[in-house]
Amino acid sequence: MSQLxxxxxxxxxPVEFLCExxxxxxxxxxDRLGLTGTKEGCGSGDCGACSVTVDGRLVCSCLVLGAEAQxxxxxxxxxxxxxEKLHVLQQKFLExxxxxxxxxxxxxxxxxxxxxxxxxxxxxxxxRYWLAGNLCRCTGYDKIIRAVMDAATEMRGA
Amino acid sequence: MRFEAPETVEAAVSLMAxxxxxxxxxxxxxxxxxxxxxxxxxxxxxxxxxxxxxxVAITQEDGGFRLGGAVPAADMLEDDALKAAWPGICxxxxxxxxxxxxxRASLAGNLCTSSPAAxxxxxxxxASATARIVGPDGSRDLAVEDVPSGVQKNSLKKGExxxxxxxxxxxxxxxxxxLRFIPxxxxxxxxxxxxxxxxxxxxxxxxxxxxxxxxVAITVQVVEAGAKAIIxxxxxxxxxxxxxxxxxxxxxxxxxxxxxxxxxxxxAGVLAKRAAKIAYDRAAGVTA
Ligand SMILES: Cc1cc2nc3c(=O)[nH]c(=O)nc-3n(C[C@H](O)[C@H](O)[C@H](O)COP(=O)(O)OP(=O)(O)OC[C@H]3O[C@@H](n4cnc5c(N)ncnc54)[C@H](O)[C@@H]3O)c2cc1C
Ligand code: FES
Ligand code: FES
Numbered sequence: 001m002s003q004l005x006x007x008x009x010x011x012x013x014p015v016e017f018l019c020e021x022x023x024x025x026x027x028x029x030x031d032r033l034g035l036t037g038t039k040e041g042c043g044s045g046d047c048g049a050c051s052v053t054v055d056g057r058l059v060c061s062c063l064v065l066g067a068e069a070q071x072x073x074x075x076x077x078x079x080x081x082x083x084e085k086l087h088v089l090q091q092k093f094l095e096x097x098x099x100x101x102x103x104x105x106x107x108x109x110x111x112x113x114x115x116x117x118x119x120x121x122x123x124x125x126x127x128r129y130w131l132a133g134n135l136c137r138c139t140g141y142d143k144i145i146r147a148v149m150d151a152a153t154e155m156r157g158a
Numbered sequence: 159m160r161f162e163a164p165e166t167v168e169a170a171v172s173l174m175a176x177x178x179x180x181x182x183x184x185x186x187x188x189x190x191x192x193x194x195x196x197x198x199x200x201x202x203x204x205x206x207x208x209x210x211x212x213x214v215a216i217t218q219e220d221g222g223f224r225l226g227g228a229v230p231a232a233d234m235l236e237d238d239a240l241k242a243a244w245p246g247i248c249x250x251x252x253x254x255x256x257x258x259x260x261x262r263a264s265l266a267g268n269l270c271t272s273s274p275a276a277x278x279x280x281x282x283x284x285a286s287a288t289a290r291i292v293g294p295d296g297s298r299d300l301a302v303e304d305v306p307s308g309v310q311k312n313s314l315k316k317g318e319x320x321x322x323x324x325x326x327x328x329x330x331x332x333x334x335x336x337l338r339f340i341p342x343x344x345x346x347x348x349x350x351x352x353x354x355x356x357x358x359x360x361x362x363x364x365x366x367x368x369x370x371x372x373x374v375a376i377t378v379q380v381v382e383a384g385a386k387a388i389i390x391x392x393x394x395x396x397x398x399x400x401x402x403x404x405x406x407x408x409x410x411x412x413x414x415x416x417x418x419x420x421x422x423x424x425x426a427g428v429l430a431k432r433a434a435k436i437a438y439d440r441a442a443g444v445t446a
Contacts, residue, residue: 004161021161021204022194044192046345051258057232059261063191065184067161068206111257132344133256 008069010035011079019066026050028066029076037077037106041135048134051107052076058114060133077106080113089113089151096147100138108134112148120156124149163206167213167292167321170205175294175317177203183319185213185228186262188255189271205319212321216240221327224290227266227320235260244325245440246334246353246433250281253338256345266320272306275348275373279306281336283370283378284353287325293318303370306377329366331358333440335433338372339425341416348373349417352405352429356388356437364388364438369401374409374426381408384430393438401434402427 003018010033017032026043029035029052041047043062050061053075054068080087089109092098099105108131115122115130122130127148128141136144164170174181179202184190193199207213213228216237223240231251234240241248247265254263254277268278269289282302289300294317302323307313314320334355340346351372359365369384383404391397411422439445 021159024191043195045188045255045259048256048258054261057230057261058258060256060258063187063259063262065161065187065191065204065206067163068184068187068208070163114257129344130257133258 004067006067006070008072008074010074011076012073017066021065021067023066024062025052025054025064025066025069025074026061028069029061029074032066035076035078039103039106041103041107046133046135047104047107048111048131049104049107051110051134053110053114056114056117058111075110077110080109087113088154089116089148092147092151092154093144096143096150098139098143098147104134104136104138108136108144112151115148116152116155120152122149122152159201160203161206162203163209165209165211167210167319170207170210170319171292171294171317173203173205174319179203181205181317183207183227183270185264185267186230186259188259188263189267189273207319219324223325225265225323225325227322228264230262230264231260232257232262234265243328244285244334246336246355246437247278247281247285247287247325250278250336250351250353253277253336265323269302269305269323270312270314270320272308272310272312272377274309274376274378275351276306276378277336277338277348277351277372279378280351280353280370280372281334282323282325282353283380284336284355284368285325285334286355286368287323289320290322290324291318292321297321299324303378303380309376329357331360331441331443332356332366333437335436335440337429337433337436339417339429347416350374350411350422350425350429352426352433354430354433354437356434356441358438358441362392362442364391364393367434369405369430369434371405371408371426371430374411374422376410379408379410381405381430384408388434393434398431398434402431405430 039049041049181203182201207228213226338348338351357366367385369381387400406427
């Protein structure tokens with residue numbers, strides 16, 4: 001297979017890479033760009049560990065081809081903290097102990113950030129449905145939901 | 159394998175038609191990438207449709223809606239006019255996988271994959287939606303129910319793509335609903351799915367209806383006897399019972415881990431009644 005040369009933007013920075021035509025965006029991010037915060041849980045769209053945004057839209061990067069990134073804006077977990085300063089969601093995950101092994105955490109943070117951009121004041125039910133595609137086998141979800149609700153409150157300035 | 163992302167439908171068609179090996183269109187990729195990974199398909203060419211403006215647009219046309227062949231469910235769910243006119247189509251789109259999957263999954267992809275359990279297909283069939291198919295010989299409009307031809311088989315010819323799905327204009331007092339049964343509350347495959355579209359007269363009598371069932375046969379089932387059972391009624395119990403009986407009679411299901419033949423047959427009738435009532439209340443303006 002001949003490789004494709006792709007120009008894209010990742011977390012606001014212009015990025016160029018070569019990839020195979022059948023290579024997933026998840027593999028490109030992890031193996032070619034060294035952005036290993038994006039995790040692979042299943043590779044088939046079921047677990048959400050690979051969640052990123054493409055032009056602002058939340059997607060599973062394992063179900064996107066790297067080649068599709070041409071000219072798009074990609075957002076990953078690495079773009080969430082501003083330097084040393086954690087995002088409110090990240091801070092709340094620590095405070096609420098909303099993670100154990102942490103494999104699901106980057107995907108859940110990216111997904112939760114996308115939710116709060118669209119709906120700054122979600123109900124608990126809305127948070128649970130929005131995150132239904134993010135599986136966690138450690139926490140039992142409760143602390144995750146509480147951390148997201150708490151972050152939402154703080155981000156609304158309430 | 160090659161990857162192409164043309165900017166016109168004509169270019170997409172000529173790429174697909176000109177590929178001597180296996181060519182696959184790519185809309186949201188939520189089926190195609192899984193199939194690539196498992197090796198169920200090994201295309202020589204993938205043609206990404208999302209750089210083609212008509213494929214990613216939702217437009218109002220002659221009183222109806224035209225949804226591009228790669229419009230993701232998430233875009234549909236942000237379109238208030240579409241949600242008001244076709245709440246049933248939109249609730250079916252809202253059932254396709256997770257938020258992440260809805261960020262990519264299209265109606266055309268759901269249709270072309272031709273899974274018997276595809277959620278949006280019964281809703282589109284109840285809506286009398288048509289698929290605009292463009293190929294090397296030009297373009298044709300096909301009823302949505304005529305696109306799937308078997309389990310994971312469709313009636314598209316080589317080089318053809320679905321450019322758009324058209325939802326026809328709605329008479330006053332019309333609405334639709336889609337319900338599915340799954341063993342969980344989210345993220346599962348339909349055991350039975352049922353779409354109902356209804357039009358009422360000023361007195362609340364059903365003047366037109368279409369009923370479609372998913373996951374109870376190899377392809378989506380249009381239940382004409384079910385529609386007949388409720389036309390002329392106000393969904394009194396007798397009419398609803400006749401609808402349920404017609405839907406159960408239309409089932410040719412399989413036994414699998416999700417449900418037995420008896421269960422699917424029974425649930426088809428139950429869902430049809432419930433979906434008809436929801437569509438009725440929406441058409442009557444009782445609920446949104
Ligand atoms: C985790 C997960 C959960 C899911 N849950 C559900 C569910 O609850 N209900 C459900 O119904 N489905 C579900 N699906 C399946 C899938 O998301 C849907 O079938 C979706 O609608 C497919 O659309 P797509 O745009 O992603 O299609 P793609 O994967 O891009 O394409 C699917 C097939 O259709 C062809 N195709 C796509 N667009 C066109 C076109 N315009 N013209 C011609 N051919 C075309 C492709 O070549 C391919 O063969 C799920 C999938 C995943 C990964
Ligand atoms: S790795 Fe992408 S959804 Fe699991
Ligand atoms: S913390 Fe281990 S999977 Fe969620």
